[in-house]
Amino acid sequence: MKSLNKIYLLLVIAMFFLYSCSRESAENIPSTRGVYMLLDTSGTYTQELKQAQKVINYILSQLDSEESFAVARVDTGSFSEKDIVAKVTFQDRPSMANRQKREFLEKINVFLTEVKSSPYTDITGGILQAIEFLNEAGAGHNTILIFSDLKEDLKKGYKRDIPLQVNGYSVVALNVTKLRSDNIDPKKYLNRLESWQLKVESGGGKWSVINDMSKLENILQRH
Amino acid sequence: MFIDIFMIVPSSTILSTIVWVILLMIALYISRNSVHNSVLSFSEAVHNYFRLSARSVKLLRTILIVRNREVLLAQGRETSERIIEREFERIDETVNKDLSSYPALHRHLNEEITIIDESFKKSTVVPPAPPEWVSAVETIAKIPTSKGDSTVGNILQTIHKSLEKSCTSALVEYRKSSREHNRLLQKIMPQWRNVAKNLQQVDKSINSLLARSVTIDRLINDYENILKGSDKALRTLSSSSMTQFFIATFVLIIAAGGGFINFQLIARPMSEMVGGSNILMGFKTSNIAALVIILVEISLGLFLMESLRITRLFPIIGALNDNLRIKMAWITFAFLFLLASVEAGLAYMREILMQDSQATLALLSDTGGVEVVENSALWITTASQMGLGFILPFALTFVAIPLEAFIHSIRTIIGIFAVSLLRILEWLLRLIGNIFRSFGKIFVHLYDLLIFLPLSIEKLIVTRISPDKSTASVTTKTTKVNKSAPSSNVTKKVISKPSTSKSKVGTKT
Numbered sequence: 001m002k003s004l005n006k007i008y009l010l011l012v013i014a015m016f017f018l019y020s021c022s023r024e025s026a027e028n029i030p031s032t033r034g035v036y037m038l039l040d041t042s043g044t045y046t047q048e049l050k051q052a053q054k055v056i057n058y059i060l061s062q063l064d065s066e067e068s069f070a071v072a073r074v075d076t077g078s079f080s081e082k083d084i085v086a087k088v089t090f091q092d093r094p095s096m097a098n099r100q101k102r103e104f105l106e107k108i109n110v111f112l113t114e115v116k117s118s119p120y121t122d123i124t125g126g127i128l129q130a131i132e133f134l135n136e137a138g139a140g141h142n143t144i145l146i147f148s149d150l151k152e153d154l155k156k157g158y159k160r161d162i163p164l165q166v167n168g169y170s171v172v173a174l175n176v177t178k179l180r181s182d183n184i185d186p187k188k189y190l191n192r193l194e195s196w197q198l199k200v201e202s203g204g205g206k207w208s209v210i211n212d213m214s215k216l217e218n219i220l221q222r223h
Numbered sequence: 224m225f226i227d228i229f230m231i232v233p234s235s236t237i238l239s240t241i242v243w244v245i246l247l248m249i250a251l252y253i254s255r256n257s258v259h260n261s262v263l264s265f266s267e268a269v270h271n272y273f274r275l276s277a278r279s280v281k282l283l284r285t286i287l288i289v290r291n292r293e294v295l296l297a298q299g300r301e302t303s304e305r306i307i308e309r310e311f312e313r314i315d316e317t318v319n320k321d322l323s324s325y326p327a328l329h330r331h332l333n334e335e336i337t338i339i340d341e342s343f344k345k346s347t348v349v350p351p352a353p354p355e356w357v358s359a360v361e362t363i364a365k366i367p368t369s370k371g372d373s374t375v376g377n378i379l380q381t382i383h384k385s386l387e388k389s390c391t392s393a394l395v396e397y398r399k400s401s402r403e404h405n406r407l408l409q410k411i412m413p414q415w416r417n418v419a420k421n422l423q424q425v426d427k428s429i430n431s432l433l434a435r436s437v438t439i440d441r442l443i444n445d446y447e448n449i450l451k452g453s454d455k456a457l458r459t460l461s462s463s464s465m466t467q468f469f470i471a472t473f474v475l476i477i478a479a480g481g482g483f484i485n486f487q488l489i490a491r492p493m494s495e496m497v498g499g500s501n502i503l504m505g506f507k508t509s510n511i512a513a514l515v516i517i518l519v520e521i522s523l524g525l526f527l528m529e530s531l532r533i534t535r536l537f538p539i540i541g542a543l544n545d546n547l548r549i550k551m552a553w554i555t556f557a558f559l560f561l562l563a564s565v566e567a568g569l570a571y572m573r574e575i576l577m578q579d580s581q582a583t584l585a586l587l588s589d590t591g592g593v594e595v596v597e598n599s600a601l602w603i604t605t606a607s608q609m610g611l612g613f614i615l616p617f618a619l620t621f622v623a624i625p626l627e628a629f630i631h632s633i634r635t636i637i638g639i640f641a642v643s644l645l646r647i648l649e650w651l652l653r654l655i656g657n658i659f660r661s662f663g664k665i666f667v668h669l670y671d672l673l674i675f676l677p678l679s680i681e682k683l684i685v686t687r688i689s690p691d692k693s694t695a696s697v698t699t700k701t702t703k704v705n706k707s708a709p710s711s712n713v714t715k716k717v718i719s720k721p722s723t724s725k726s727k728v729g730t731k732t
Binding site: 030031032057058060061065066067092093094095097098101105 | 491494498499500501502576579580582583584586587588
């Protein structure tokens with residue numbers, strides 16, 4: 001009987017431990033991740049999109065069940081669901097998640113072969129759409145990837161002078177290529193990066209730039 | 224502000240300092256007795272408080288030692304009873320198995336012996352009796368004969384021939400009879416062998432019983448020692464407990480390793496069943512589910528061992544009647560078998576999931592989806608995983624044995640550990656108490672050092688007023704007083720100043 005009492009005592013201790021763990025975790029934010037990737041399809045940047053496929057593959061390999069991923073194109077007016085090329089929230093079952101990854105990849109392949117360059121570049125609209133998507137996805141750690149040269153070129157009449165609400169978001173600019181004019185005056189390139197950084201950080205987001213596509217490990221860091 | 228107060232003699236810091244020092248000395252000298260008493264009382268009070276605490280801890284330690292002793296003896300008694308009980312069960316088995324057939328064996332032996340006896344009687348060799356007319360021959364042989372009379376000779380010759388003939392036929396008859404006897408004796412041989420074999424068997428059983436009785440004697444002796452609560456028994460039990468603890472811990476660590484492997488085998492496929500990302504109490508639901516399955520298996524193992532009376536963690540199961548207990552053992556085994564089968568299935572599923580993941584990763588890799596090379600030996604891995612998934616639940620069943628040993632031995636270990644801790648605590652309390660008392664004495668001495676000047680003057684005055692008295696009192700009291708209070712107390716006693724320390728010294732003297 002005494003041995004039984006000891007086992008009960010051990011069980012109570014184990015329950016208390018689990019309870020304390022649950023309390024601790026309840027205070028934390030969810031560990032799921034949401035990623036929204038913007039692909040610049042303007043002008044000559046479409047030639048860089050092959051690089052984007054590597055990034056997409058890498059992200060797909062890193063994401064797990066119940067995490068969300070969307071790829072959208074940046075064109076004349078990007079604040080639209082129509083610009084989303086593929087989006088997915090992976091199912092709970094790993095086998096289903098794998099199937100979804102393969103289907104997602106097929107969609108991207110089709111898009112990359114059929115993509116046509118757009119005359120304008122609405123990055124801000126894309127980011128606004130990304131915020132909307134990620135808020136709906138409800139992931140714990142949100143990342144917006146901008147695969148672009150960051151040169152925004154809005155069509156006449158489009159207004160994008162609104163502050164970005166990216167509090168808690170991580171915004172990563174990928175493969176920010178230098179334009180011909182940047183080569184003439186590098187200050188333009190630096191100013192462009194600085195202005196985006198200011199825009200993101202003033203909205204409460206975290207800004208970073210990755211130009212080396214072989215160092216993608218830090219893209220999806222949980223923050 | 225401070226400078227204004229400090230500079231009693233304006234324009235001379237040194238003079239001001241001297242004045243302040245003198246004033247301070249006077250103040251300290253006046254309040255000397257009160258300060259001494261306060262400090263000594265405080266240090267004594269603290270010392271007493273710590274001493275009392277140490278005494279309480281000592282009392283607690285004594286109680287714990289007694290409790291440990293009781294626990295150890297109770298455990299030893301229980302273990303001894305179990306071993307003795309088991310030995311008696313073995314004897315019972317031997318008696319039931321070998322000696323229950325003793326009446327039959329006895330009858331069999333009797334029959335064999337009767338057969339042997341009869342055969343032996345039949346085989347008795349009867350020597351041929353000499354012809355009855357031999358005496359007649361002797362009489363004829365004694366007849367006196369004259370020379371040349373051949374009658375007697377002829378008669379004797381005839382008799383000799385007849386005798387020879389008779390002897391030959393008797394010999395033939397005797398040989399025939401002997402052959403027959405030998406044949407009968409040969410027939411007895413199997414019976415002899417049977418008897419010898421049966422007796423050997425009986426001897427073996429009896430020897431086994433004797434050996435067990437020696438073991439029981441030894442165990443009973445140990446048991447008596449435990450009942451007496453002898454120091455030897457306690458030492459043996461304590462040492463045994465420690466050994467049990469370390470062995471049980473070692474085996475439990477190994478079992479935990481086995482459990483971990485088992486967990487790895489089923490955690491991944493469980494995510495396919497209960498979801499891969501649901502979080503429950505901070506852990507993945509799939510992980511919790513896998514852990515629960517393993518814990519259920521261990522629990523079933525415990526019940527199985529308990530039903531088989533290998534362990535005795537649950538007295539309720541042990542107290543069940545044999546039929547119910549055996550039924551319970553079979554039911555537990557069936558559940559365990561089912562769970563092991565489920566685990567084997569999950570292990571198979573794990574392999575399929577891994578292949579699926581690998582295919583997807585290959586598709587997502589830089590190569591852009593090179594086909595995964597089919598490995599012909601892959602079935603070995605799959606079969607191994609399935610085998611492990613099936614065997615590990617049964618292997619984990621045996622965790623019950625070290626777990627029982629661990630639970631029993633940890634009581635003793637915790638007891639010993641607690642006693643050691645209390646001993647250290649007791650020592651610390653005594654040390655702190657003594658440090659406080661010593662600090663009180665040191666403070667008193669330091670205080671007197673600060674006012675050495677007025678004390679010296681006081682001593683000088685006392686010496687001048689009554690040199691003999693003071694010298695006598697100083698010489699007799701200094702040594703004693705020095706041990707507990709400052710020397711100045713002595714002086715004060717002599718000049719008959721009313722003070723607490725003085726009265727204290729007086730009491731001591």
